[in-house]
Amino acid sequence: MKINKILVIRFRRVGDSVLSIAICSNLRKSFPNAQIDYVLDENIASLYENHPDIDNVITFNNEENDNFWEYILKVHKLVKNTKYDVIIDTRSTIKTLFFSLFSLSTSYRIGSKKKYNYLLHNFRIDNHKDKSIDMVQHNLMLLKPLERETNIQYCSDFKLYVSDQEKFKFKTYMQKSGIDFNRSVVIVTVTARLAYKVWNKERMKELLRRMIEKYAVQIIFNFAGSEEEFAVNIHLEMNKDKNIFTNIKADSLRGLCALISNCDFFFGNEGGPRHIAQALELPSYAIYPPNISKCIWLPNEGERYAGISPDDRYSQEEQSGMDYLQRFNLITVDQVWNELDVMLAKFLKK
Template sequence: MRINKILVIRFRRVGDSVLSIAICTSLRKSFPNARIDYVVNENMASLYENHPDIDNVITFNNEENNNSWKYISKVHKLVSTTKYDVIIDTRSTVKTLLFSLFSLSTPYRIGSKKGYNFFLHNYRIDNHRDKSVDMVQHNLKLLKPLEKESEIYYCPDFKLYVSEHEKVDCRFYMQKQGIDFTKPVVIATVTARLAHKVWDKERMKEVLRRMIDKYDTQIIFNFAGNEEEFAVNIHREMGNDKNVFTNIKAGSLRDLCALIVNCDFFFGNEGGPRHIAQALEIPSYAIYPPNILKSIWLPNEGERYAGISPDDNNLQEEQRNMTYLDRFNLITVDEVWAGLDKMLAKYLK
């Protein structure tokens, strides 16, 4: 059959949606003439403006997501108006199953294998069992049924794009706020959306001091919403070090992209900003909390994209009897610095 219209559903968080770009890129290479629509939460839409592998970004705002009638009405209108040939439901939740329920004539309704989606997804892929395979590879397995129609180019790349105009404007803003681009610039996430994913504050401050002392690094703290107070307090506890900047803020995820591409390196707690940095090809080193597997959430790990996890200590058996905090504290300052320093020596100007 001729595949003309494809819908990729990717709700949830920023990092998840960024990693799922690889699906769109693989579809573009496999079906270059097809229309590719991407469903995300409204607050993420700006990330994918003018993306070459996405034709339309379809968004759902908080009101639509939280109001059952509005959500159902929008899903029904979307799939009944646009007759899709392929629906790829990366979430495969009871809620996202509605896209397939209202589009039973769609030949390829693909989702992850769940106990409840037997009748609505006619292709169910068991793509989450192997914990040694990263999330990008998990997602790409959803394209397997389409091999019936064409050769599929499985592309593990997930990229975001910033225009030269956006980059220059942000660079000018950063200079106005005090950044000297003759010195190294690092963007750092010293906090996180979820408090339990934040590495010990005192240890974080020690690593930041070593970065400043050895490389005269200018460090921009990235934060959003209620994370600001925590970040500002760290800066204060560091004596309001002139090399640390809390006055440079990204008003949107699009602005964050422009900010990151003007930096030389990313460092900090694992999360959406780290995925954005990798999608923009900025070298990064991240700290992974317990239960967030590096093997899954650090695609293409190597000398340019690296990180540290409690599991790196090879104490899996001992960790079973440890508290979450004790497991997190297995990550020491010296261990972080050993990996980070090696990368900074290579990638900082």
């Protein structure tokens, strides 16, 4: 059959949506003439402005997500008006099943294998069974049914794009705020949206000191909303080190992309900003807390994109009996530095 229109359903948070963009990119390569639409929460949609692998970003705001009837009516109108040939439901929740319920004539209704979706998804992929592959590979498994239509061109890259104008505008702002682009700039997430993902503060400060002492880097703290107080306090505790900047702020996700694209390296706690950094091809090193699998959440791990997890050096048996904090504290300053130092020497300005 000729595939003209494809809908990819993602919703939710920054990191999940960034990793899922690989689906759209592989679809673009495999069906270059098809219309590809991407469903997201409104607050993260700006990340995908002018993305070459997406024709339409379809957004749902908080009111539409929270009001059942508004949500149902919008889903119904969308799929009835567009008549998609393929629906790829990356979430496969009870709520996202309505896209397929109103599209029973759609030839490919693809989702992850769940107990409750066998009537509505005619292709159910068991893509979460193998814990040894990363989230991008999990997502790309949803394209398997389409192999009967064409030769799917699989690639695990996921990319975001910043225009030269956006990058230049933010660079000018950074210069006015004190950044010297003759020296290396490192963006650091000392905090995180979820408190349990934040590594030991004293250990983080020691790593920052070593980075500044050896490489004379300029460090920009990235934070949002309630994270600001924590980040600013770390700066105060480090005697307002002149090499650390808390005055440079991205007021939007587009701004964050522009900020990251003007930096030389990313370091810090695992989260959405790290995924954005990798999507912008910025070398990065992240700290993964217990229960957040580095194997799953660090696609394309290698010399350019790396990280550390308690599981790297300690088996589950060795960690049994430890509480969460004890497991997190298995990651030491020296362990991080021994790996981070190698990357900084390779990727920072000489």
